[in-house]
Amino acid sequence: MWDFSEEINRENSNSIKYDWRDKVFGRSDVIPMWVADMDFRTPPFVMNAISGRLKHEILGYSFRPESYFDALIGWIVSRHGWPVERDWVEFSPGVVPALNICTLAYTDHDSEIIIQPPVYTPFHGAAKDHNRRLLFNNLLETPDGWEMDFEGLKKMITPKTRMIIISNPHNPVGRVWRRDELEQLVDICFQDGIVILSDEIHSDLILPGNRHIPVASLSEKAASITVTCMAPSKTFNLAGLSTSSMIIPDAVLREKYRRVLEGLHLHLGNIFGNVASEAAYTHGHEWLNDLLLYIRGNIDTVISYCSEHIQVIRPVDPEATYMIWLDCRQMNMSGKDLHRFFIEKAGVGMNEGSLFGPGGEGFMRMNVACPRSVVEKALKQIDNAIKG
Ligand SMILES: Cc1ncc(COP(=O)(O)O)c(C=O)c1O
Numbered sequence: 001m002w003d004f005s006e007e008i009n010r011e012n013s014n015s016i017k018y019d020w021r022d023k024v025f026g027r028s029d030v031i032p033m034w035v036a037d038m039d040f041r042t043p044p045f046v047m048n049a050i051s052g053r054l055k056h057e058i059l060g061y062s063f064r065p066e067s068y069f070d071a072l073i074g075w076i077v078s079r080h081g082w083p084v085e086r087d088w089v090e091f092s093p094g095v096v097p098a099l100n101i102c103t104l105a106y107t108d109h110d111s112e113i114i115i116q117p118p119v120y121t122p123f124h125g126a127a128k129d130h131n132r133r134l135l136f137n138n139l140l141e142t143p144d145g146w147e148m149d150f151e152g153l154k155k156m157i158t159p160k161t162r163m164i165i166i167s168n169p170h171n172p173v174g175r176v177w178r179r180d181e182l183e184q185l186v187d188i189c190f191q192d193g194i195v196i197l198s199d200e201i202h203s204d205l206i207l208p209g210n211r212h213i214p215v216a217s218l219s220e221k222a223a224s225i226t227v228t229c230m231a232p233s234k235t236f237n238l239a240g241l242s243t244s245s246m247i248i249p250d251a252v253l254r255e256k257y258r259r260v261l262e263g264l265h266l267h268l269g270n271i272f273g274n275v276a277s278e279a280a281y282t283h284g285h286e287w288l289n290d291l292l293l294y295i296r297g298n299i300d301t302v303i304s305y306c307s308e309h310i311q312v313i314r315p316v317d318p319e320a321t322y323m324i325w326l327d328c329r330q331m332n333m334s335g336k337d338l339h340r341f342f343i344e345k346a347g348v349g350m351n352e353g354s355l356f357g358p359g360g361e362g363f364m365r366m367n368v369a370c371p372r373s374v375v376e377k378a379l380k381q382i383d384n385a386i387k388g
């Protein structure tokens with residue numbers, strides 16, 4: 001079993017999560033449970049691969065060798081049962097850059113792009129920052145959890161709708177979309193010629209009992225309209241290496257993507273991202289399985305602590321990711337006041353729900369990719385603040 005319980009000091013390491021606390025929360029001592037990276041060591045088999053490369057003392061231009069693609073393809077087939085072909089794989093220096101590249105590649109100025117809030121904030125920017133029309137197909141909150149609104153989606157599509165961006169699994173509500181849900185989505189989009197941009201960056205962080213389905217793996221029809229983003233960055237804690245993959249089975253969509261990527265000269269990537277990704281995808285299975293059990297334990301800690309001590313906060317039990325969507329609506333505060341309360345009274349820095357768009361007000365997103373001792377400390381601080 002790998003051990004994830006050690007508290008590692010990340011201060012003064014130019015970590016956004018730690019060293020920007022003052023700037024973002026107005027105090028540098030909040031327990032940082034915001035930015036989506038982990039407080040666990042990047043695994044040793046990744047660090048060793050980077051150290052191995054450092055022994056060669058020239059860091060000139062480099063390319064991704066075939067062994068890199070073999071490792072990626074082997075990982076996807078063994079984790080998700082999707083046989084990806086080598087030619088389908090394109091590079092991106094990050095998933096957020098890829099969302100923006102896709103906007104440029106698949107839409108133009110009078111196009112509409114649909115997203116499903118509450119959802120990861122850069123999805124909003126991928127449309128708005130390029131002056132595309134952003135349409136909200138809000139997720140529905142039902143007694144069985146958060147769901148996609150297919151009827152709403154059908155009604156909002158117009159001849160100008162070109163692309164829908166989905167988070168699969170969904171950040172922040174933690175849903176792993178089921179096969180029948182994804183099939184409905186594909187049917188609707190195929191009929192109207194809409195590209196599905198499926199951000200699957202969290203697809204390796206599937207909690208026990210759930211199964212990730214890559215949209216493009218559903219059928220030839222799905223593959224013909226889907227562009228998939230995958231990355232080792234969340235899974236193995238290497239977001240600082242800016243390396244991710246785009247899987248695009250359709251030759252026309254692939255060529256459009258490549259034209260923008262190469263037009264911006266972003267296709268080369270960096271030596272350490274290449275080396276680290278290959279090592280992670282080659283050696284990462286056992287480490288990841290243990291990590292997922294540890295994260296599940298952290299989530300269980302939050303759920304049972306809240307049900308015993310902080311009933312006004314109701315955590316939404318996630319099916320994936322290390323983020324918990326905390327329903328704080330019974331605290332009867334505006335989003336702004338909630339945010340201030342958690343910072344000033346509890347000393348815990350989280351993301352405030354309305355940042356994710358409609359439906360997010362009254363929620364907070366808590367990142368529990370940290371040692372359990374830190375989760376327990378944060379819960380006690382929140383409990384004391386509420387009781388106080
Ligand atoms: C859904 C989603 N997509 C993309 C990213 C970030 O991707 P990258 O760091 O590769 O740009 C995140 C990070 O939190 C995320 O949650």
